Amino acid sequence: MQTLWFVLVAFMLTAYVVLDGFDLGAGAIHLLVGRTDAERRTVLRSIGPVWDGNEVWLIAAGGTLYFAFPALYASSFSGFYLPLNIVLWLLMLRAVGIEFRMHIGSPVWHGFFDGAFSLSSALLPVFFGAALGNVVRGVPLRPDGTFFAPLWTDFRVGTDNGILDWFTVLCGVLALVALMVHGSAWVAYKTEGTVQLRARKIASSLFAPLLLLAASVLSAALRVRPHLLDNYTRHRLGGALVPAAAAVSFAALWFFSRRRKDRAAFLASCSFLVSLLAGVALALYPRVLPASTADAYSLTIYNTASGDYSLRYGVYWWSFGMLVAIAYFVLVYRMFRGKVRLDPGDHGY
Amino acid sequence: MDPAAYLLHRLHFAFTITFHYLFPQLTMGLAPLIVVLQTLALLRKDALYGEAARFWAKVFGLNFVLGVVTGIPMEFQFGTNWSRFSRLTGGVIGQPLVMEGVFSFFLESAFLGLFLFGEKRLGPRLHWLSGVLVALGSWLSGYFIVAANAWMQHPVAYARLPDGSFQVTSFLGVLLNPWAVLEYVHTMSGAVITGSFAMAALGAFYLLSDSHRGHAVLFVRLGVIAGLIASVLQVFPTGDLHAKYLARHQPVTTAAMEGLFHSEVGAPLVLLGQPDPEKGTIENPIVVNDLLSFLIYGTTRAEVKGLDAYPKEDWPDNIPLLYFAYHIMAGLGTLFVALMAVCVFLLFRGRLYESRPALWALMLAFPFPYIANTAGWLTAELGRQPWVVHGLLRTKDGYSNLVSSGSIWFTLLGYMGMYTVLGLSFVLLVQRQILEGPSPHRPAQASAAARAA
Numbered sequence: 001m002q003t004l005w006f007v008l009v010a011f012m013l014t015a016y017v018v019l020d021g022f023d024l025g026a027g028a029i030h031l032l033v034g035r036t037d038a039e040r041r042t043v044l045r046s047i048g049p050v051w052d053g054n055e056v057w058l059i060a061a062g063g064t065l066y067f068a069f070p071a072l073y074a075s076s077f078s079g080f081y082l083p084l085n086i087v088l089w090l091l092m093l094r095a096v097g098i099e100f101r102m103h104i105g106s107p108v109w110h111g112f113f114d115g116a117f118s119l120s121s122a123l124l125p126v127f128f129g130a131a132l133g134n135v136v137r138g139v140p141l142r143p144d145g146t147f148f149a150p151l152w153t154d155f156r157v158g159t160d161n162g163i164l165d166w167f168t169v170l171c172g173v174l175a176l177v178a179l180m181v182h183g184s185a186w187v188a189y190k191t192e193g194t195v196q197l198r199a200r201k202i203a204s205s206l207f208a209p210l211l212l213l214a215a216s217v218l219s220a221a222l223r224v225r226p227h228l229l230d231n232y233t234r235h236r237l238g239g240a241l242v243p244a245a246a247a248v249s250f251a252a253l254w255f256f257s258r259r260r261k262d263r264a265a266f267l268a269s270c271s272f273l274v275s276l277l278a279g280v281a282l283a284l285y286p287r288v289l290p291a292s293t294a295d296a297y298s299l300t301i302y303n304t305a306s307g308d309y310s311l312r313y314g315v316y317w318w319s320f321g322m323l324v325a326i327a328y329f330v331l332v333y334r335m336f337r338g339k340v341r342l343d344p345g346d347h348g349y
Numbered sequence: 350m351d352p353a354a355y356l357l358h359r360l361h362f363a364f365t366i367t368f369h370y371l372f373p374q375l376t377m378g379l380a381p382l383i384v385v386l387q388t389l390a391l392l393r394k395d396a397l398y399g400e401a402a403r404f405w406a407k408v409f410g411l412n413f414v415l416g417v418v419t420g421i422p423m424e425f426q427f428g429t430n431w432s433r434f435s436r437l438t439g440g441v442i443g444q445p446l447v448m449e450g451v452f453s454f455f456l457e458s459a460f461l462g463l464f465l466f467g468e469k470r471l472g473p474r475l476h477w478l479s480g481v482l483v484a485l486g487s488w489l490s491g492y493f494i495v496a497a498n499a500w501m502q503h504p505v506a507y508a509r510l511p512d513g514s515f516q517v518t519s520f521l522g523v524l525l526n527p528w529a530v531l532e533y534v535h536t537m538s539g540a541v542i543t544g545s546f547a548m549a550a551l552g553a554f555y556l557l558s559d560s561h562r563g564h565a566v567l568f569v570r571l572g573v574i575a576g577l578i579a580s581v582l583q584v585f586p587t588g589d590l591h592a593k594y595l596a597r598h599q600p601v602t603t604a605a606m607e608g609l610f611h612s613e614v615g616a617p618l619v620l621l622g623q624p625d626p627e628k629g630t631i632e633n634p635i636v637v638n639d640l641l642s643f644l645i646y647g648t649t650r651a652e653v654k655g656l657d658a659y660p661k662e663d664w665p666d667n668i669p670l671l672y673f674a675y676h677i678m679a680g681l682g683t684l685f686v687a688l689m690a691v692c693v694f695l696l697f698r699g700r701l702y703e704s705r706p707a708l709w710a711l712m713l714a715f716p717f718p719y720i721a722n723t724a725g726w727l728t729a730e731l732g733r734q735p736w737v738v739h740g741l742l743r744t745k746d747g748y749s750n751l752v753s754s755g756s757i758w759f760t761l762l763g764y765m766g767m768y769t770v771l772g773l774s775f776v777l778l779v780q781r782q783i784l785e786g787p788s789p790h791r792p793a794q795a796s797a798a799a800r801a802a
Binding site for chain 1: 444752
C-alpha cells in the first residue's frame with residue numbers, strides 16, 4: 001500500500017514537472033523568443049489558459065504528500081523552510097506576472113511584468129532541481145527524523161550540508177536547461193513565424209549542454225551517493241528500461257526537432273523528463289528522504305506513511321478524482337488546441 | 350518551548366490566512382451572483398445582463414488570481430511552520446486538503462480560463478455552464494477547507510496510533526462532521542454577504558456619480574436582495590445553531606466569548622463592555638439579563654457555566670481579543686440585517702434608487718463584511734486556543750520547533766512586503782475596472798487600444 005502511494009505521489013510530481021515544466025520553460029525563454037509586444041503576447045497566450053491548471057498538480061501533489069506521508073511532509077517542509085518560502089514567493093511573482101500584465105496597456109507595465117514573469121520562471125526550475133538534488137544527496141536527518149538545513153554552508157557535499165552546494169546547484173542548472181528545452185519545444189509546437197523559429201533555435205542550441213549536464217549530474221550523483229544504483233542492479237528489467245527510455249527519448253527529441261516535427265519533438269521531451277524522474281524515483285525507492293548522517297535515520301515510505309485505513313480507502317476517491325481531473329485536462333487542451341493566434345479586439349493575454 | 354518562535358509561528362499563520370481570506374470570500378460570494386446574472390442573460394435576452402455578468406467576471410478573475418496566489422502558501426505552511434502538528438494529524442487533515450486539490454482546484458482552474466476568455470468560443474449555453482462549474486469549484490473548495498478546520502475544532506472519526514499520530518477511522522465521518530456542516534453554511538452565507546454588499550456598493554457608487562445607470566440599478570437590486578437573504582441566514586439559523594453547538598462542545602470558549610467569568614443561572618448577555626481577565630469582571634457593562642441562558646438553552650432559568658468552572662490552563666489565551674472579535678462580528682451582523690431590511694423596503698416602495706442616504710450607506714458599507722468575516726474567523730481560531738486540535742493537541746506542541754525565530758521573522762516580513770505590493774496592485778487594477786465600468790461604449794479603453802496598436 002505504501003508502495004502504491006509512493007508511485008502515486010511520484011506520478012503527480014512527474015505530471016507537474018512535465019506540464020508546468022513547459023510553461024516554466026516558456027517563461028524562462030520568454031524574453032528571448034518574444035521581442036515585440038505581439039510576440040510576447042503570443043508566448044503568453046500559448047500557456048495562458050493552462051498554466052494555472054498545470055500548477056494545481058504541485059498543490060495537489062503537496063496535499064497528497066501531506067495525506068499519504070505526513071512525517072515526510074512535516075520533516076522536509078520545515079527542514080527546507082527558507083528555500084520553500086522563496087519558491088512560494090517566486091510562484092506568486094510568476095502568477096502575478098502573467099495575470100496582471102494584460103490589464104494596463106503601457107510598455108513600462110508590460111516590460112516590468114514580462115521581466116518578473118521570466119525571471120521567476122527561470123529561477124523556479126533551479127530551485128526545483130536543487131530540491132531534487134537534496135533528496136538524492138540526502139539531508140542531515142536527526143534520529144527523530146527531523147532536520148533544518150541552512151541555505152548554504154561551504155558549498156561542499158558532506159554531512160553538514162546546506163541546501164545549495166555544488167552538487168545541488170548543478171542539479172538546478174540541469175533542471176533549468178531541461179525545462180528550457182521543454183518550453184522551447186512547446187512554444188515551437190504552439191506558434192508560427194518568427195517566434196517559432198527562435199524557439200527551435202534555442203532548443204537546438206541547448207541539446208549539447210543538456211546532454212553534458214545530464215551526464216555530469218549522473219557521475220556526480222554516483223560520487224555523492226555510491227549506492228545510488230543498487231536498485232538498478234537488483235531490478236534488472238526496470239534498471240535497463242529506464243536508462244534506455246531516457247536515451248531513446250533524447251534521441252527522438254534531437255531527431256524530430258531537426259526534422260521540424262514540433263509536436264513529436266515536444267512529446268519526446270515529455271518522455272525524456274518522465275524517464276529522468278522515473279530514474280530518480282527508482283534509485284530512491286523505498287527511501288523518500290535519505291539521511292546524510294546515517295542511513296538508519298533515512299525517511300522511507302514505511303516510517304513516514306499514514307495508517308492503513310487512510311491509504312486503503314484513499315485510493316478509491318483519489319483515483320476517481322484524478323480521473324475526473326484528467327478528463328478536464330483533455331477537454332481544456334482540446335479547446336485550446338492548434339496554433340496560437342492574436343485576433344484584433346480579443347481580450348485576455 | 351521557545352516563546353518567541355511560538356508567537357511568531359502563530360502570527361505568521363494568522364497574517365497569511367487573514368490576508369488570503371479577503372479574496373476567497375469575495376470569490377465565493379460573487380460566484381453565485383454572477384451565475385444569477387448569466388442565467389438572467391440567457392432567459393431574458395437583454396444585453397444588460399450579459400454586460401453585467403461580463404463586468405463582474407473581470408473583477409472575479411482578478412480577485413481569483415489573488416486568492417490563488419495567496420492560497421498556495423497556505424497548503425505548504427502546515428509543513429513549514431506547523432510540522433509537529435502535520436506529522437501527527439496528516440492522516441486526517443491531509444484528506445480534505447487533497448480532496449480540495451483533486452476535486453475543486455482542478456475543476457476551477459480548468460474552467461476559469463474558459464469562463465473568462467472563452468465566451469466566443471463556447472457560445473452562451475456552454476459559457477453559462479463554465480460559470481456554474483467555476484462557482485461549484487469554489488464552493489466545494491470552501492467545504493473541504495471548512496471540514497479540515499472543523500476537525501480541529503471538533504475532532505471526530507479518528508483513532509490515535511501508539512506514536513501519538515491521528516488516523517481516520519471513517520472518511521465520511523470526517524467529511525460529514527456536524528461541526529463542518531454548521532460552520533460551512535455560516536461561512537458561505539458570510540461570503541455571500543461580502544459579495545452582495547460589494548455588488549450593491551458599486552451600484553450605489555454608479556448611481557451617486559450618475560454613470561452606468563442601467564447596470565447600477567441592476568447591481569443595487571441584486572445586491573440588496575441577496576444581501577438581505579444572506580444577512581438573515583447569517584444570524585438565523587446558521588449563527589444561532591453554530592453558537593448552540595459551540596456552547597455544547599466548547600463551553601469554555603462560549604464563556605470566554607461572552608465574557609462570562611462566573612457560572613450563573615439566568616446568565617446575562619453582555620452587549621458592550623471590556624473584559625478584565627485578571628479581575629474576572631466586565632468593565633462598564635451594558636447587559637440584557639437572562640438573555641444568554643435563553644439563547645443557548647431556550648429558557649431564561651438555565652445555568653450557563655462561566656470560565657471559573659474550568660481550569661485556567663484550558664482558557665483561551667487571549668480572552669479580550671476573542672471577546673472583542675466575537676462582539677464585532679455579532680454587532681456588525683445585526684447591523685447588516687437592519688441596513689439591508691431598510692434597503693429592500695425602499696426597493697419595494699420604488700424609492701431606493703433615488704434615496705441618497707440609503708445609497709451612501711450602501712456604498713460605505715462594503716468594507717464591513719470583510720471586517721465581520723475576519724472577526725468571525727478570529728473568534729473561531731482564538732476560541733479554540735490553547736488547542737490546535739481541540740482537547741487533543743495543544744498549539745504549543747504543534748509548531749516547527751527546529752525553525753528559528755529569525756527565519757520566521759524573515760519570511761513573515763517577506764510575506765508582509767509581498768502582500769502589501771499585491772494588495773496595492775489589486776486595488777489599482779480593480780479601480781481601473783470600476784472606472785471603465787460595465788457599459789458597452791468604452792471610449793477610454795478604445796483610445797488606449799488605439800495608442801497601443
